[in-house]
Amino acid sequence: MQTSDPDARLMLAFREGDESALSELYGRWAGPLLRFLERMVREPAIAEDLMQETFVRVHGARSRYTPDARFSTWLFRIGRNLALNELDRARNRAPHRSIDEQTTGDPSRPGLRLVAGGSGLEELVEARREHARVERALAELPERQRSALWLAAVEGYSYAEIAEVLGTSDASVKALVHRARANLADRLQEGGEARREAKR
């Protein structure tokens, strides 16, 4: 079967028995998938488990794989479904915790990138605070809006590809992305105004 997607070609090679193709797919997609899952479950260790589980499912489904769409949309769809199951389980087993309580102290948790010898300390602190503000505002969005916006803005997916991941229509993805973007803009603006007010 012909496909222009290099990842789909790797997956087909893996289906035919080339074990190294799965390693290459992991090398290409583990990072983006992990970032996406971290925004969904907001716990780095759980996101790692889900990322591993996603690749286990890919491994298990290889004989049934057909390159109908981009490999990565298939991968993200598996990951998101697993994350939704995990969120359901978490909701049933534990009381709600605020985002602020959900820090793990994991030193490998992604944070602000600082270039050595770069900007001054004040800018550094300010950039870090801004980073935290965006992360928190994003976490407050409903899950479908958050996922849709992340896939559009960060992964650069088309509405059709996001619809593939979310299992919905292009039109509803368009509405989800627009609503998410507007909500996030409002929340960031409100946060910025509150901070300016507090400084006065």
Next chain:
Amino acid sequence: MSERDESGRDPQRSAEQEAFDARVSAAIDGALDPAARAALEREIAADPALAARAQALHDVDAGLRTLAADPIAADRLERNFEALQARLGSPAAAVFANTADTANTADAANPALRGWLRRAGVPILTAAAAAAAVLYLWLPRSADPGATPAPARMAGAASEVEKGGASARPSDEAVAIALGYGEDPATWQLAPGVPIDDLEIIEELELLEYLATHETEGRG
């Protein structure tokens, strides 16, 4: 802060404002046809309030991409890859260990050499250990036999912190390390060692304390 409905929508926002947001959003995603995009651009150019709103929507994407630009530590991905392989029961692959893999390939290509090495391995290792012991006893000792040279970048950063304010204000890098930042082994860039949510207030207090301490030392 205004109240929102279940979808997070602000009911105070008019239908007209909603429609404007939707068009800007579609334009950002490249889903607006050229004629509609040109009309939108004219509208934005004529109204500073609309221009500010369009910029705010645009900034959302920039903010998200900043989050995504943070490097994920290579050892984190590697650790997960090893765990994945253990679960799948598959042999180590080449993603993270190209050098080791090349060596394994060369080894596998020559079974005779591999067999000889396996048979000769124990005597060779014993002889090497004996030679090392003789050299250790015979050669003069350094002042600190346990000392191992630190990598140049880290050694430099550490000495900056140790020097403190003796010369002048510490470098940004030294202060960042003192605040709990470390170097990401994947990129050799400084990366935070504490979760982002902890840093709202504590960070500034620690920073002030650190600078005050070193300023005093510098004067003394």
